[in-house]
Amino acid sequence: QVQLVESGGGVVQPGRSLRLSCAASGFTFSSSGMHWVRQAPGKGLEWVAGIWYDESNEYYADSVKGRFTISRDNSRNTVYLQMNSLRVEDTAVYYCAKDIYTSSSGWFDFWGQGTLVTVSS
Amino acid sequence: DIQLTQSPSTLSASVGDRVTITCRASESISYWLAWYQQKPGKAPKVLINQASRLQSGVPSRFSGSGSGTEFTLTISSLQPDDFATYYCQLYNNYPVTFGQGTKLEIK
Numbered sequence: 001q002v003q004l005v006e007s008g009g010g011v012v013q014p015g016r017s018l019r020l021s022c023a024a025s026g027f028t029f030s031s032s033g034m035h036w037v038r039q040a041p042g043k044g045l046e047w048v049a050g051i052w053y054d055e056s057n058e059y060y061a062d063s064v065k066g067r068f069t070i071s072r073d074n075s076r077n078t079v080y081l082q083m084n085s086l087r088v089e090d091t092a093v094y095y096c097a098k099d100i101y102t103s104s105s106g107w108f109d110f111w112g113q114g115t116l117v118t119v120s121s
Numbered sequence: 122d123i124q125l126t127q128s129p130s131t132l133s134a135s136v137g138d139r140v141t142i143t144c145r146a147s148e149s150i151s152y153w154l155a156w157y158q159q160k161p162g163k164a165p166k167v168l169i170n171q172a173s174r175l176q177s178g179v180p181s182r183f184s185g186s187g188s189g190t191e192f193t194l195t196i197s198s199l200q201p202d203d204f205a206t207y208y209c210q211l212y213n214n215y216p217v218t219f220g221q222g223t224k225l226e227i228k
Contacts, residue, residue, distance in 0.1 A: 035217070045157075047218065059216070060216075105212060107167055109167055
């Protein structure tokens with residue numbers, strides 16, 4: 001069955017960096033677009049970034065553009081989110097999600113359980 | 122950027138009720154809309170794609186309709202398991218956008 005397992009969350013000071021990982025199994029990872037979506041405590045869902053199956057295209061929300069980078073390693077069935085210059089407002093549960101298409105232009109049919117990132121001094 | 126506005130933000134209903142949640146787009150998005158259900162502490166689960174297609178495994182009491190700028194999610198007969206928060210999502214567009222959510226509460 002499809003599994004997405006996020007890791008790498010934790011408590012970090014403002015201005016510092018953190019890298020999240022999402023290990024995928026149960027489907028052909030190299031044929032699927034992937035996304036990161038976050039949810040601040042008590043708030044709604046916010047899409048963060050998406051990447052095509054072959055890394056040929058990446059897309060970002062304006063709120064993270066220039067600070068976050070999405071990448072993937074198809075040999076390791078893993079997608080990453082490098083988060084630099086973290087701000088208090090980046091505090092959220094971060095979910096990785098699988099796109100139904102090879103690009104990152106479809107809906108999300110599977111989600112991980114999420115990893116909590118807390119940005120605080 | 123295209124905005125999605127859901128209404129109502131909160132909905133109180135009883136088991137067996139028929140309920141409808143609306144999602145309005147700030148401009149036409151054809152049928153590039155999905156609906157998700159999220160329960161506390163859990164990841165979202167897709168219910169409807171392409172505005173009206175029921176995702177595999179989702180009970181038939183859920184249905185979606187609409188195109189262009191106005192969309193609805195209807196639950197025909199509420200079950201105890203349906204009390205959750207529902208989100209609409211615009212895809213096939215960047216940025217991907219979610220509505221602000223509708224919390225469905227037990228009356």
